[in-house]
Amino acid sequence: MNPESPTEPIELYRYLRTLVEAAQSDSDPTPKFALVEAYWHIGRIVVEIEQQGQHRADYGIHLIEALSDQLTQAFGKGYGMSNMWRFKQFFLAFPILATNGREFINLRNHLRTELTWSHYRVLMSLENVQERDFYITQAADERWTVRFMQRMIRSRYYYHVGLEDNELLPSKTNRRDAPNGPLVGSSPTPSVVGGTKRSRLAAVKKILLKRYVGFAFVGQRQYVSVRGKDYWVELVFFHIVLGRFVLVQLSTHSPAALAEFRLILDSYAQKQPPTIPTLPVGLLVDEAGRVKYATTSGEVRLGQDEEAVLPLSF
Template identity: 30%
Template sequence: MLQNQSIIPDIKAIIATAQDKAIRAVDNERTLMYWTIGKRIFEEEQQGKDRADYGTYLIKFLAEQLQPEYGSGFSYRQLNWYRQFYRTFPIVSALRTQLNWTQYKLLLSLDNDDKREFYIAESVKNNWTSRQLERQINTSLWERLLMSSDRKDVLAVARNEKLPSDARQIIKDPMVLEFLELKREASYYERDLETAIITHLQDFLLELGNGFAFIARQKRIHIDGDDFFVDLVFYNRLLQCFVIIEIKTEKLTHQDIGQLQMYVNYYDRIEKNDNENPTIGILLCANKNDGVVKFSLPENNKNIIASQYNLYLPTEKQLLEEVKKELENFEEDKNQKF
């Protein structure tokens, strides 16, 4: 019997790496094939006298000829996808080898070039799977980030053209926590929500955004004989600061904001190093009053953020209404200042 058993996991790792590379190579070739088919269909379509009618006829004809031999990947519907793929991404060198065909199909469903570019950049940067990309689109990540930052900043941070200078550029409001599998109608305590977050920590880190690392749960703070416990502590390497999260399952109050401010002050004065940025505090609450948040904090506040959480996927209409409301509030604040 071999003395050194470490050869087994080594060889398994080699096999797994090779299999992963092979799968990626096949995905890339398949994606390129679909793009090339779409290009050829589009070029042929342009030769028709009546382009719309000819295009429909052409794809039906191709499906009849190809599907019996090559299967469902060459149905009328799929061939339409390939044509749309080429029309949306007409430059083959712009295709990302990190993205597979399933991800490209998700991106084709988006109706906005900036939004599509954002999801491409985030997918590549974070190595999202198809399922993760689908969730981020379904939870309207793009729209949620636009609530607290402008379009140019959101795109620049996604492309790595700039580091986030404000926590609001990466922290969402609302946060969507459907993966916790807690029912809206159920009655639960803050500890229940906290436990569910720890159980689904990987999904929660994805929802929090780029650069977050988990530090502690129920972190004990001792101040002049009194003990306090911070719900969750994270660190963000992009912002280079601690991020404290307090969970509130009831409506947010000014006392909650004051408590979080105390925790933030403690971390700034005791825990953080001189080369680190000021601590960020997030109140993750079931219900918030924006007016209470606004008047409980200084006008130039950038370190305390109240983010409402949803335990279900919001509809696009709901999020668009939220974006509209946030823009109206922004305009109102701007007019009051001037």
């Protein structure tokens, strides 16, 4: 879709109709993104109409309203004035510069085609461009649904994945060949051996967030009740690849400790959001930094693929 924009009302409508019809065509390998493309171009045209000058402001508004009515009559709901202004916001949030004159670069070289209009509607509300780009990459690479992406944004995942407020998850170019394996980094590894319990937990948190893909920090010291006895889960993460909550406790690997942790996992499974159907998994970390996996009583063990994305030791 690189045609020059027409300027006359009838030509504009025909041009926009061509865009929308192309987006609804079965021949496009990415039909959902074709609609995104059409909406972006509609937003571009709305901006161009508004930029024609103050003396043409009333005419510009009238023209946009007329185009909205014509598109609504031709294609149904989705092209009302509220959406026309939303398309405008979309273009302004993702401006793509022209190569020459009014000919625009292929939008598919600049936006991720895996994402739908519903994804971009959520993303364009983020004012921090770096944060928005981060979620675009994560959502496209990990095939996030819109609802899951919204949940990750609300949980401030972007701000939790780094060690400091201004440090982000290392880019994919720093990952090992295994897509869900640990990250390679030059920073010294915090120690989980020795020191206070607080410092050891801080080290576990930093290692999981910096060196392993997919961990989002949820919280610490989360309360659960097991058979009338109160427990505190020391660290809770959500793993976006596994789709599971991951609970971390500092403990020995004794059979008694493992049995108690399973009861905690059972209790946590009962309180986790109903939108997460998968059961939680636990990591018991001993004083030497070795990890013992724990599952709920409803699972015998994790699958090999699932174990591959979790740490063996710290």
